[in-house]
Amino acid sequence: MNRAVPLPPLSPWLPTAPCTPGRRCAAHPDAAADPGSARAAFRPAPAPLACARLAAGLATVLLGVVLLPAAGPLPAAGRLALVRLWARAVVRAFGVRFVVTGARPPARRPELVVANHVSWLDIPLVAAVLPGRMIAKREVRGWPVLGALAALGGTLFIDRDGLRRLPGAVREVAAALEAGGRVTAFPEGSTWCGRAGGRFRPALFQAAVDTGSDVQPVRIDYRPHGAAGYVGEDALGASLWRVVRTPGLTAEVRILDPISVIRYPNRRLLAAAAQQAVHPAPVPRQAVPNAYRAVASDSANRPFSSVHQRSASKPASASSARTPS
Template sequence: MINWLRVTLCMMLLVAVTAVLAPVQIALLWLDTPQRRTLPRLWHRLACRLVGIRVRVHGKPDPQRPLMLVANHASWKDILVLGSILDVVFIAKSDVKAWPVFGLLARLQKTIFIDREHKRTTGNQVNEIGKRLADGEIVVLFPEGTTSDGNRLLEIKTSLFGAAAAAVPLSPTGAVHVQPVAIAYTGIHGMPMGRYHRPIAAWPGDIPLAPHLLGILHEGAVDVDVIFGEQITYTAESNRKHVSREVEKTIRIMLSLKLRGR
């Protein structure tokens, strides 16, 4: 009973915070001020606290720009986690735009939506990513293209690294810095997370969003480790497949070690 009272209170507070900050963010987007990038981080931090996600950061985001973060993807919670650490912009599937609540939040953060079904628009979308990178925004790419069970890294789609190549000519230094990031859900209620609780951490996509969100709120105590690896400098001479393999290898190692408690 106490848990459900806490869930109700958390939901009410989250709705209230969103109702206050959303109009401010709309105004900042309209005015195109730098604060439009920083306000979402405040919302993500508050959301993590209310939902019950404790974030531990290992390593540091690379200070060089343009910067693309390439991370594994286990759940919608990855958005809250990374958004609470840095002022970032995400790349998402176009159908996310139509999701209730989450679609609105994505638009308020100026998410870049990719329509993989219509190849004719791919060039424009990649160019937008390149321009946003060149403008100094930190772009987050989930190269698996979908969510996993959180225990492993799925095969990386190398075509998505075309965004880094598109940003190279626009970069003042002629380079884009690609940094691998591993997101590992490692604990629940202060104890190591085993496979039994893995469905709480991960959201493979075949589970309705609302029950999964309620399950997270009901537990109220999930630990997640975010590990930043060494950046890879992407230039006009770089091989996209080679870079993607290096990124994949690094994320796989970092994720595996952290899930094993190292």
């Protein structure tokens, strides 16, 4: 595979990941390219089967576009049940098996669901287990079909291209939580290949602090490793084809113990605790220590206007600008 040219980050403060298709972070083994290696045991699904999976998956997604408006008059519980069924159907139609471990929390109080981010598959996987309102970047709203589907599903679109707009995004998330709903976010801010994970950005955790909502961490793992990855400048079509051609692709969704804002009443502490739950040690260097050291000087409990006062992040060479969150 040729090494892909990384796209420049949209803004120097945006989170980025070093994972790229060129580093084989998102590539299944290619037996034809290296027949003498252990990868030669890999046998991709036949092209007709892969095409059938691709067609079935896309048809199931389109079915959601058609049926979602009809679900509007239903009570909230009924809508969530339909979303759960549809999301499961989407995952299975693309030929992906999934298992769920851990106890599903009772839907008795608002919660902010946070998960690691590996693939576009993460979205239907989380929705199949813990359906709720997703947080996505503003660009997703303009995507063909998927953008309209996301909007109909109540997705909260946020503008990541400037710090000034983030307080407004936090207010939107807080309003959704105050309404008694469940909101899902991917606080790494970018997709990672799964072999490594990013630091959980603390900004959106302020919504949980302000509303007293619990944080529900979730970890997603894929086997075989790498086939589901959607990183860097990876094209959506290439990722879809990789998924449908990988035999036995399995996703595991682990529901971890909920985290209370009573124990971690600060957005940085809350983000660090969620990161440690999803990415047990070793975690990205200095991520947790910095979060704890910053508590003494943190201004997390100030009004929204000061939520995002922090130093800019260093730019990276690659950005997951196309990932759906």
